[in-house]
Amino acid sequence: MAKNITIAVDAMGGDHAPDMVIEGIAQARTFFPGTQFLVFGDEARIKPLLDKQPDLTAASTLVHTSDVVTSDMKPSQALRKGRQSSMGLAIQAVKDGTADVAISAGNTGALMALAKFLLRTMPGIDRPALISPLPTLRGESVMLDLGANVECDSNNLVQFGIMGAAYVRTVLGLSNPTVALLNVGVEDLKGKDSIKAAADVLRASKHLPLDFVGFVEGNHIATGEVDVVVTDGFTGNVALKTAEGTARLVTDLLGRAFRSSMSTKLGYLLARHGLRSLRDHMDPNNHNGGVFLGLNGLVMKSHGGANAHGFASAVTSAIDMAQNDLIRLISEDLQRIVDDEAAAGAA
């Protein structure tokens, strides 16, 4: 039987907190009734929300704090002032072992800084990475790093590949995910030296539970060519935001097109049921759950603008990761790379 999970919840992070947070964990709990919640935040605002959800209240422990990490706080400020905030205490609970995973929809930079400071990087990982699922033509893929590290060397990229594959195995349930490095061409000779060196290591490792396929280009992200797209944090952040901006451009133009005449408005009415599946597929709430991988503990980042459904979706991903012991999987896979390199050296 799957282990019951305790989730440390920053109830004050996100544009619509705390209401959407409490509603979100209540929704997630209906899928995983054994889950326990440590809820951190302003008691005066949270208690009335919990009072409306007796089942959730029975599974929750509310811990009051009036400190909060605001959305405009710099990472350095969060490190100085945020340790007793709802965000800081949620991460601390993971560190103390009282929770299996922390979740917040708050300030990304602050969450990353606090998580790294409190949990430290795991053995074998030089730098943590931010990973998130993305909608594709095939369904869903993941990309990392999305902005934790502006510059990355080949070791970082190899580690990102391993962590990304472990994430897909636990959250998307694929046993042998396809992994590729993002590049400016698919030929072996193209791109930066760090990428080519990372490809050499991943190609040589025979015992990883992943299928390394080489390079993909930017357009292959949306086609879902591979399950895991690996890149440095600068490129990943630009690609993610470019994709979001382009999707919004097309949907904005589509909205304009539908509003342009009586006939198009009527067309919209007739097509709106079908268009809903498009909107659902592109809705970030349905692909919610960025994670900082590579720390001694799990910290999940929900979109700041998530609604309750989106937050619930992130919570269920967090439960998957914790139940499947993502951190242990990553450790084991890192050891496989070390063993492969030792074997290659001895041969």
Added chain:
Amino acid sequence: MAKNITIAVDAMGGDHAPDMVIEGIAQARTFFPGTQFLVFGDEARIKPLLDKQPDLTAASTLVHTSDVVTSDMKPSQALRKGRQSSMGLAIQAVKDGTADVAISAGNTGALMALAKFLLRTMPGIDRPALISPLPTLRGESVMLDLGANVECDSNNLVQFGIMGAAYVRTVLGLSNPTVALLNVGVEDLKGKDSIKAAADVLRASKHLPLDFVGFVEGNHIATGEVDVVVTDGFTGNVALKTAEGTARLVTDLLGRAFRSSMSTKLGYLLARHGLRSLRDHMDPNNHNGGVFLGLNGLVMKSHGGANAHGFASAVTSAIDMAQNDLIRLISEDLQRIVDDEAAAGAA
């Protein structure tokens, strides 16, 4: 009166060459009747096409060559074997001064290699860059470098900014274009050192005919936040292809949505007139005309999949650049940076 321009045309490059090339230059000629064409390629295939266009034939000189740069040729092969190809001869015509600008819809890497080899970089430019217009919510912006240089330093980025602004002044007709560096945040402290150093130089230069606004993020490309988005060739290539892939994802899902039921099909029929404006705006044929900037001569790259309308659009951009003497503008603006730095050093 505007100067009449001679265009060297690679008639054999592109998926639908030579038909779409000849039809494209015929269309462009109706807007700029004084334009002359040097048409390079297989006479047996091109002459019958020209024979159908007597006005174009009168304005054209057909130069036969049976050599061709194929789409799978590597840049190094193109340099060895492509000098007498339709592509190589078109660039050579610019070098010799018999044409003002060369245009090809062929192999990008080969075109870049041949152009750089034959024309050399202009004084003050360390590396050429590939620039192209992109559709945005406001209309059209440009981004560079789109893949000519995988790694770029701060000097390269400053030069790209100057060249991009000059392109926008000549092709889009804006007198004081807004320019920004692509980054992972808009705050001054974020991002790579090379980007921050480039921002310092552009911010300090008081006499450039451009409005440097600092940093933009990936999502600002599609909103059209600025006229010129400056980045290294790796990031620019990934961003461009990610945007293309995402636009295709949304439109593919839209197609599926419209095909999903009788009602949605009827909705499509009613809305299709409005949807055409969306398709037109996103159609790469309407934003055609990548250019290698920074060489001693103008070389334009059309999309390989362009249709005649798209090729014509690239040709008219080429005429704008040549008539407005883009290369002279770039030289003058580079001198302004040098003067500003000298003045700052003397102060």
